[in-house]
Amino acid sequence: MKPAPFAYARPTDLASAVEALAGNADAKVLAGGQSLVPLLSMRLAAPAMLVDINRLPDLDHVTSDASGVRVGALARHAAVLADDEARRIQPLLALALANVAHATIRNRGTTVGSLVHADAAAEMPVVLCLLGGSVDVVGPRGRRTVAAADLFLGPLESSLAHDEIAVEAFFPALAAHTGVAFREVARRHGDYALCGVAGLVRLEGPRIAEARAGYLSVSDVPTVIDLTPALSSSESLSDEALAAAGELALAALDPQGDIHGTAAYRAQLVRALTARTLRAAYDDAGRRREQP
């Protein structure tokens, strides 16, 4: 349970970090390390080099404006969760972050690191996808913005090039007449979820104009599904409409069984959590309309 030896660089500016990363084809970025270090300790990964970005300046920001919330690569989950302005601009962030492991892990783990780790069982990638956010990356070819839809390629696989460093994530603000919710079921509080759902509902008058949900742990990549067709015909949110939304979601997902739960159980979680999450997001939208 000890990591294999690796070369170590701790640059103090971004250009040097990119240079170090580009100089070794088997180098990995170390930020919070809450996912990476277990992989190293269990020797599921043994990179030749770690580029520790914890000393890079000006990357621990959480800044919010009317357009959304920007989270720097060294902002810890705990800092994002505690940021009142971020919670106001995009409440889904805090709702989901409260489900990310335990407080002790959130003190060290970074939100941006969780995104580019690209674990389909993690909360923040789903949130980024549902909101249509993006990640800014810097590499030898300069800075570029990667949309959430283009970020997640497969299990633990992001579309970042090996010599690129994610420096900032952007989570768009909550739109008007919109509500959000997050629900997950884990075998123990703080564990990886067996299934988790982030939901978003937008109202036009009494009618549901848009309903989408993002799913974690029931597909290889965080998956967002448009559930509007199941709900838009109903004036209020009926149980039948919510059940139809669950079936619509399942048609696009492929829950797998494992030691923690069967495929059938995970499918049932998709149905149940779809209904609960959409109901909560719908209620949230209604509340926000009454309290502008």
Next chain:
Amino acid sequence: MTEELHEVHLVVNGVPHDVAVPARRLLSDALRHDLGLTGTHVGCEHGVCGSCTVLLDGAPVRSCLLFAVTASGSAVTTVEGLTDADGSLGPVQQAFKDCHGLQCGFCTPGFLTTITAGLRDNPCPTHDEAREMIAGNLCRCTGYQNIVSAVERAAELIAGTGESV
């Protein structure tokens, strides 16, 4: 092959230390092996059990999920740093004693550090908040009831409202 060594400066429980360690040295191992501070216990060594929790610049972190070299320059508080200046038990330790909050004691250092920081941030937790405070730490002996009681007792002791036992 000899591994490259890195100079690491840590202030542990107020005492400065300089050690030269390989980059892969976990903070938990640096504390135990290099500094001889064996109060920090290593259980699962992949971040699940919480036994190795220490305070890094005041915030609880898993010392098994942190390389010593990354933590260089930081202040670390281990369980050895929780006693009062005269060597008597600190309030959280005293509460564990009062409430029989430990049996084998292996997980206890992680609980003590976690609760010390938890009560600093939330000095008067509700019963549910006390449970949430320790949710990231595993204990295989106690069934947790007495540990939850110890959180509430420690809050009383810190507030100075606890009756002496």
